[in-house]
Amino acid sequence: MAQISTPQPSTARALDAAAPLREAVRVPSTDLAAATDLLRGATDVTLLAHVTPDADALGSALALGLVLHRRGAAVRVSFGAPDETPESLRWLDSAGLVVPADAVPPAADLLVTVDCSSVDRLGRLGGLVEATVAGGGAVLVVDHHASNTRFGTHHVVDDGAEATTVLVAALLDELGIPLDADLARCLYAGLVTDTGSFQRARPATHALAARLIEAGADPAVAARELFGNHPFAFLRMLGAVLGRAELEPDAAGGLGLVHTAVRLDDQAGVRVEEVESVVDIVRTTAEAEVAAVLKQAGPDTWIGSLRAAGTVDVRAVAARFGGGGHRLAAGFTAHGELPEVLDRLRDALRIPVTPASG
Incomplete structure (x- = not known):
C-alpha cells in the first residue's frame, strides 16, 4: 500500500510562512504556473531592470538571477542606464551577476524584465524584447505597476503588490526555493524601499519581511546601505x-x-x-x-x-x-x-x- 509522505517540520514551517503571501498576491494561478515552468527550464537568461534602477528593480532581478545561476543557467543582469550599478545597491550583487548594457546579447532564450511597466522603461535595451520574441524566445514580465502594458509573452503582474520583490518572493515559493541570506537581502531591500520603510504595507507584507529577516536579511545593514550613507x-x-x-x-x-x-x-x-x-x-x-x-x-x-x-x-x-x-x-x-x-x-x-x- 502506497504511503503518503508527511512534510518534514522545516518544510511544513516554510509552507505555513508562505501562506499569507500566496493569499495576498493577485496573480492568476495559470500565469504563475507558466512563469515557473519557464524558469525551471531556463538555461540562458537575461534579466533587465528599468533604467536608473532602484532597490526594488535590481533586488528583484538579482534574487531571480541568483536562483537561476545556482541551478546552472547562464545568467546576466543589466539595465539601460547608467553605465554602472548605483553605489548604494552594489552590496546586493553577491554573485557578480550584473554586466554592462554593452555586454548584453542582442536577443535571449529567456528575457525577464522586472519592475518595468513598458518597453520604454528599459531604455536602450528595449530592443531586446522584440528581438527575443522574433528569435523564438520568451519574455517574462514581472511587475507591480497598474500602468503595465503587458508587453511580454508571459506575465506575473499585480498592481496590488507593494513591490516587485513581493512577486519575486511568490515565484520563489512556487519554485520551492528556500530563502537564504543572499536572496533575503535582495528581496528585503526592494520591500523596504517601495513600501516607504513599511509605511505602505499590508499584514502579508510584514509577514514577508519577517520571513526575510529570519532568513538572514539585516534591517540595520539595509537601512545604512540604502538610506544612511551620503557623500x-x-x-x-x-x-x-x-x-x-x-x-x-x-x-x-x-x-x-x-x-x-x-x-x-x-x-x-x-x-x-x-x-x-x-x-x-x-x-x-x-x-x-x-x-x-x-x-x-x-x-x-x-x-x-x-x-x-x-x-x-x-x-x-x-x-x-x-x-x-x-x-x-x-x-x-x-x-x-x-x-x-x-x-x-x-x-x-x-x-x-x-x-x-x-
Missing part, C-alpha cells in the same frame, strides 16, 4: 535645491503643490541615488498634497518625480506627460524650459482629484 556633496546639493523650493497653496485644486528643481550643476559629485532621494524630503511639506521634483537630464529635458500625501492620484498626472507609476508615487519625462514644464504640471494638476488609496 558630503549631497549636503551642498540638498541645500541649493531645497533653497529654491516653492510652495503653491492654490495648486492641485487648492490642496497645495510644493516643487523644486535639481539642475545639472547641482548634480556634480552626487550619486544618482542622492538626486532621486530629494523628492522624499520635499514630500514631507505639511502644506502640500503634491510634491514634485524636476531633475535636469539635458539642456531642455526634465525627469519629474511626483508624490502625493493621499488624495491626488499622481499616476494620472504623470500620464499627461506620457509617464506612469503608482497612485501616490509616479514619474515622467518632459522637454522644454523649466517654467514651461512647471506650467504644464500645474495644468495637469487641475484634473479632477482622484482619491489615491495606495
Whole structure:
C-alpha cells in the first residue's frame, strides 16, 4: 500500500510562512504556473531592470538571477542606464551577476524584465524584447505597476503588490526555493524601499519581511546601505535645491503643490541615488498634497518625480506627460524650459482629484 509522505517540520514551517503571501498576491494561478515552468527550464537568461534602477528593480532581478545561476543557467543582469550599478545597491550583487548594457546579447532564450511597466522603461535595451520574441524566445514580465502594458509573452503582474520583490518572493515559493541570506537581502531591500520603510504595507507584507529577516536579511545593514550613507556633496546639493523650493497653496485644486528643481550643476559629485532621494524630503511639506521634483537630464529635458500625501492620484498626472507609476508615487519625462514644464504640471494638476488609496 502506497504511503503518503508527511512534510518534514522545516518544510511544513516554510509552507505555513508562505501562506499569507500566496493569499495576498493577485496573480492568476495559470500565469504563475507558466512563469515557473519557464524558469525551471531556463538555461540562458537575461534579466533587465528599468533604467536608473532602484532597490526594488535590481533586488528583484538579482534574487531571480541568483536562483537561476545556482541551478546552472547562464545568467546576466543589466539595465539601460547608467553605465554602472548605483553605489548604494552594489552590496546586493553577491554573485557578480550584473554586466554592462554593452555586454548584453542582442536577443535571449529567456528575457525577464522586472519592475518595468513598458518597453520604454528599459531604455536602450528595449530592443531586446522584440528581438527575443522574433528569435523564438520568451519574455517574462514581472511587475507591480497598474500602468503595465503587458508587453511580454508571459506575465506575473499585480498592481496590488507593494513591490516587485513581493512577486519575486511568490515565484520563489512556487519554485520551492528556500530563502537564504543572499536572496533575503535582495528581496528585503526592494520591500523596504517601495513600501516607504513599511509605511505602505499590508499584514502579508510584514509577514514577508519577517520571513526575510529570519532568513538572514539585516534591517540595520539595509537601512545604512540604502538610506544612511551620503557623500558630503549631497549636503551642498540638498541645500541649493531645497533653497529654491516653492510652495503653491492654490495648486492641485487648492490642496497645495510644493516643487523644486535639481539642475545639472547641482548634480556634480552626487550619486544618482542622492538626486532621486530629494523628492522624499520635499514630500514631507505639511502644506502640500503634491510634491514634485524636476531633475535636469539635458539642456531642455526634465525627469519629474511626483508624490502625493493621499488624495491626488499622481499616476494620472504623470500620464499627461506620457509617464506612469503608482497612485501616490509616479514619474515622467518632459522637454522644454523649466517654467514651461512647471506650467504644464500645474495644468495637469487641475484634473479632477482622484482619491489615491495606495
